[in-house]
Amino acid sequence: MPEPLVVMEAVTLLSPEGRPVFRDLHWRLDRGARLHAPGGAGGGCTALLRLCAGIAEPAEGRIILDGVAHEPGAPHPFLARGALGWVPSDGGLAVNLSLLANVALPLRFALNQDRREAERTALGWLDQAGLGERVHERPAVHGNRESWMASLARAGAKGSRLWLVDRPHGGLDLASIQAAERILAQAAQDPDVTLLLVGGDWMARLGSHLQIGNGQVSPGRKA
Helix, strand or coil: CCCCCEEEEEEEEECCCCCEEEEEEEEEECCCCEEEECCCCCCCHHHHHHHHCCCCCCCEEEEEECCEECCCCCCCCCCCCCCEEEECCCCCCCCCCCHHHHHHHHHHHCCCCCHHHHHHHHHHHHHHCCCCCCCCCCCCCCCCHHHHHHHHHHHHHCCCCEEEECCCCCCCCHHHHHHHHHHHHHHHCCCCCEEEEECCHHHHHHCEEEEEECCEEEECCCC
């Protein structure tokens, strides 16, 4: 059996106010898994994504990412090779760069593509995301539909192996939902890709359900 991609051992995570989000959490994310959590304010779903991304630091316990015990402040081991598809609710883009530059940047510096090749790849994925006519616009400071879709396109353009996708801030229109479904379904065709998705009823069709509550994570029914 292959080694899990993420292992959490006795993890306790506190909110900024000091409230326990997870208590003594033991959980694993297997390689190639397709998982969906329904989301909801205060439910811990976004916190679980942040733990898997190496962004949130537990108060107690240990997290093992890709076989390596995660040290506080250390980047995710997938980050340097461009294999981490982190898609937060606000898109997480650099607001001083265009959508095109945001998508092309990791291709240049993580995958060593030259500028022309990186921009050509980025344009293709932004077009798939329905943003072909907006590639030279800058993302909104607080995130919007375009920022989230561009972040999803960036994850696809990099060939991400681990997709950590949070529900988009403000929701999506029907055309964006259909484009996002196509991008995620395309990623899911690769058996080595792992998907952990939060929120959005349409995302539930892409993976087995997780139940997150009372500081714990447990499997639910199949999608």
